[in-house]
Amino acid sequence: MFNNTRIMFLFILSILFFSCSEKKINSIQFKISGITDSIYNGSYVFLANDELLDSVQIVDNRFDFMGTVKSPTYSRIFIKATSETKWFWLENTKISFFIPDHDFSNAMVKGGKAQEMANLHYTKNESLFRSIDSLYNVYSIKVNELSLEEKGHIRALSRSLSDRTIKNTQDFVRTYPNCYESILTLNANRRSWGSEMTDNLFSKMADSIKETKYGKLLKRYLSLHSNLEIGDNYIDFEQENMYGEIVKFSDLKKKYTLIEFWASWCIPCRESNPKLMELHRKYNKDGFEIVAISLDENKQKWIDAIKKDQLEWINLTDYKFNDNAAAIIYNVNGIPDNILIDEEGVIVNRKVDAKTLEVKLESDLY
Structure with a gap:
């Protein structure tokens, strides 16, 4: 309880620190201001996406990135020597990035509209993700002690929770069709959701979203995809x-x-x-x-x-x-x-x- 309170206090403190920064950034630039646990002092943190790779050294538990993107861009911050990564939406605005207890996967990010929608999306499934993780931990630790019936029960419960996350995610895309988080999510799940649902959700999106990178990938996918089965004629390419x-x-x-x-x-x-x-x-x-x-x-x-x-x-x-x-x-x-x-x-x-x-x-x- 104390640890969670400390983390939240530091995150609020970091936001106050960023908002009170003396240097006002240009409205067409982004500025990422990050706070990390002291374990990363002296290490290099990297910012990367399809068009950018930058790095800075962490000093006094802080790091900063500045630059410009043409539009909200799905990006990641990571430490090269580890597999720790946090994906987020990079936008031309102030972005606060707090890593609690050097845990990149649970980094708290506050930024522009695209990131706001990503955070909302995550909260829809946060409790389910934690339940799935708890089941996985129980299964991993006690796998040799569990009966076949107990293992089956855990697997069934895990599948049920996973199905609920899928439904929540589909509902999110359906409710907020015209945001970057939704087009990214739809493109990422296009195969598992099937072309019929993908096409249905995609058709509800605004032209501006359809013209994004992920929208163009979906257009291409829907134009090429076919449900060929044994007995059908092949399609040339x-x-x-x-x-x-x-x-x-x-x-x-x-x-x-x-x-x-x-x-x-x-x-x-x-x-x-x-x-x-x-x-x-x-x-x-x-x-x-x-x-x-x-x-x-x-x-x-x-x-x-x-x-x-x-x-x-x-x-x-x-x-x-x-x-x-x-x-x-x-x-x-x-x-x-x-x-x-x-x-x-x-x-x-x-x-x-x-x-x-x-x-x-x-x-x-x-």
Whole structure:
């Protein structure tokens, strides 16, 4: 109780300190004024987003950043040597940043309108998050003492709490459609919520929100996404090979073509490559092809993985991670994943394992 009171007192004190600062900042600039626990004295704290990377040293438990952003930008503050990070909305205004007991994940941020809505969003689920964390801690600590019935009860309760957070989050987006927090949240959950709900919520948003970075990503997603199933015809696409050439998928398909979704950083993907290579070498001459679509963003890491794994099949990417066009078209929610297409262009299998694939090829190609 005393610790929580101390934290709140320091946070209020920090806000008063920031508001009484002698230097008045320009109305088109941001100024982040942070207070941390003394453990971080002398360390460097970083501010980062897609367009910015800056760092300052913490002195006397304080740090400051100043600059300009074109519009509210989802950003993070972190200490490079640790995994501690706090995401927040960076806006051209005064922003107070207080880190209680060097706990970045629970940092208190007070800023502009976008951050105000983010804080409101968090409060909708705060108690549920704490309940889920408590269940996780109980399960982790007492896992060997719990009966099967007790474990099942905890898992069921956890799922119920998670479902409630999802509903609360959807209600938030529905209630406050025209804020940056809502468009960010909708884009982040587009796959798990499904295209129908995503499209419905997106349609209620103002044009100004739809033209933000996340709004444009959602427009692209909704225009590309399809609910293809086994028995449906494939949808064509084109991407870049490792030599920078644009290649069209329809020019590559054979009697059987496996579209394999992977990435250099995906360990299960890399582990499955040797067996797939065996099948490719054995059946390629008889009409089997693999077209591997990487979700990599870094070209060199992608190429290095291709060379290290000695991947002789066709490798393509558009360097857009989860926004890879082919991954959106084929509703890829995690990797590894794959689609098997026959010579007529019909999808005949999904998430097919190497053993099942081998039986199929051995039966149909010989």
